[in-house]
Amino acid sequence: MFNVQDIRKQFPILHQEVNGKPLVYLDSAATSQKPNQVIDAVERYYKEINSNVHRGVHTLGTHATDAYEGAREKVREFIHASSTEEVIFTRGTTTALNMVASSYGRANLQEGDEVVITPMEHHSNIIPWQQAVKATGATLKYIPLQKDGTISLEDVENTITENTKIVSVMHVSNVLGTINPIKEIAAIAHRNGAVMVVDGAQSTPHMKIDVQDLDCDFFAFSAHKMCGPTGIGVLYGKKHHLENMKPFEFGGEMIDFVGLYDSTWKDLPWKFEGGTPIIAGAVGLGAAIDFLNEVGMDNIKAHEQHLANYAVQQMSKIDGVQVYGPDERAGVVTFNSDDVHPHDLATVLDTEGIAVRAGHHCAQPLMKWLEVSATARASFYLYNTEEDVDTFVAGLQKAKEFFGHVF
Numbered sequence: 001m002f003n004v005q006d007i008r009k010q011f012p013i014l015h016q017e018v019n020g021k022p023l024v025y026l027d028s029a030a031t032s033q034k035p036n037q038v039i040d041a042v043e044r045y046y047k048e049i050n051s052n053v054h055r056g057v058h059t060l061g062t063h064a065t066d067a068y069e070g071a072r073e074k075v076r077e078f079i080h081a082s083s084t085e086e087v088i089f090t091r092g093t094t095t096a097l098n099m100v101a102s103s104y105g106r107a108n109l110q111e112g113d114e115v116v117i118t119p120m121e122h123h124s125n126i127i128p129w130q131q132a133v134k135a136t137g138a139t140l141k142y143i144p145l146q147k148d149g150t151i152s153l154e155d156v157e158n159t160i161t162e163n164t165k166i167v168s169v170m171h172v173s174n175v176l177g178t179i180n181p182i183k184e185i186a187a188i189a190h191r192n193g194a195v196m197v198v199d200g201a202q203s204t205p206h207m208k209i210d211v212q213d214l215d216c217d218f219f220a221f222s223a224h225k226m227c228g229p230t231g232i233g234v235l236y237g238k239k240h241h242l243e244n245m246k247p248f249e250f251g252g253e254m255i256d257f258v259g260l261y262d263s264t265w266k267d268l269p270w271k272f273e274g275g276t277p278i279i280a281g282a283v284g285l286g287a288a289i290d291f292l293n294e295v296g297m298d299n300i301k302a303h304e305q306h307l308a309n310y311a312v313q314q315m316s317k318i319d320g321v322q323v324y325g326p327d328e329r330a331g332v333v334t335f336n337s338d339d340v341h342p343h344d345l346a347t348v349l350d351t352e353g354i355a356v357r358a359g360h361h362c363a364q365p366l367m368k369w370l371e372v373s374a375t376a377r378a379s380f381y382l383y384n385t386e387e388d389v390d391t392f393v394a395g396l397q398k399a400k401e402f403f404g405h406v407f
Contacts, residue, residue, distance in 0.1 A: 002299040010035040021353030029379030041287035071286030080210040085268040088235040093201040094124040096220035096235035101128035103245040111137030114164040123362040148326040149176040164194040171203035177329030207301045228288035232281030249274040304331030307380040314393040331380035342376040348399035
């Protein structure tokens with residue numbers, strides 16, 4: 001059974017005071033906290049088996065390789081990829097999306113082609129495509145948003161054409177909490193001969209992922225948002241795409257043979273993992289996946305959505321607070337308060353020990369669509385409670401009263 005108090009006990013960072021108040025951490029969309037299980041796994045790697053992988057025949061090297069490749073198998077199972085050859089370890093979602101835009105996009109786009117994305121995308125899923133179309137002469141197009149921050153399949157049908165070669169959409173918005181219909185979008189993309197790329201940074205930590213059911217061609221996510229370490233993530237790609245793509249980086253470990261004037265590459269997945277990989281990070285990601293599986297992804301999704309709905313309900317009782325996004329959302333609540341800048345709001349909340357995000361959230365085009373320069377954001381995860389929400393709402397009320405008195 002899902003017991004949030006038992007879960008909280010496993011996160012040592014949560015049991016502290018910030019500015020003299022118990023910490024209420026509501027910034028998991030930026031990075032999640034880490035349970036003892038993950039911290040211990042990384043520490044154990046460095047204490048007991050620290051060695052490079054794939055190269056040495058000595059015992060430590062063998063143990064390190066087994067741990068690293070064992071983590072890859074855990075990822076494969078977690079996202080339901082058909083083979084570990086389709087699981088590439090990267091530095092994170094940003095690197096993974098850049099790999100697709102550079103290694104696949106630039107090789108397959110030409111003048112007259114189209115890349116289709118949405119205005120809600122994180123900068124990591126906008127800028128690489130901007131650069132790819134500039135380099136190839138292709139065109140960048142946007143699926144329009146509905147008033148509530150969702151996208152309609154009718155608009156998807158109208159935006160994607162026979163000239164569209166790549167569609168790249170985030171699974172869950174890091175600002176609006178919108179859950180996009182990826183499976184349906186992928187079907188439309190494929191009917192028009194395009195490939196489907198998914199930014200899964202905000203979905204993978206919070207719901208079950210089945211890349212085969214979604215039928216996406218590429219799927220990217222980061223470990224640090226799903227209880228794992230920073231500095232490591234994953235690019236899933238259908239095998240035939242990855243086999244036809246050129247390596248993103250060149251150097252040691254990804255080579256088969258090196259001559260004076262030419263070289264050949266290793267098979268998948270290693271041809272995309274040049275240099276010493278993020279071994280401890282992979283071990284930590286594997287431990288994070290074990291932890292999330294133990295809790296249950298359906299339990300996590302239901303708990304977060306309950307907290308988000310509860311937060312919106314309580315925030316609606318405060319005059320002058322505007323919440324952005326659809327009614328049906330992931331565990332993200334982005335908002336503004338009349339006459340209080342989001343940065344000021346976040347600063348006052350911090351004095352109460354409440355950590356929220358303020359700014360444009362790496363989504364400036366979306367801020368322009370919302371007609372604001374910045375917003376504040378509370379994001380929930382498996383370790384948050386209704387009491388966290390109550391403390392946050394009380395802090396929000398206090399901030400409004402403070403600035404109302406000052407001005």
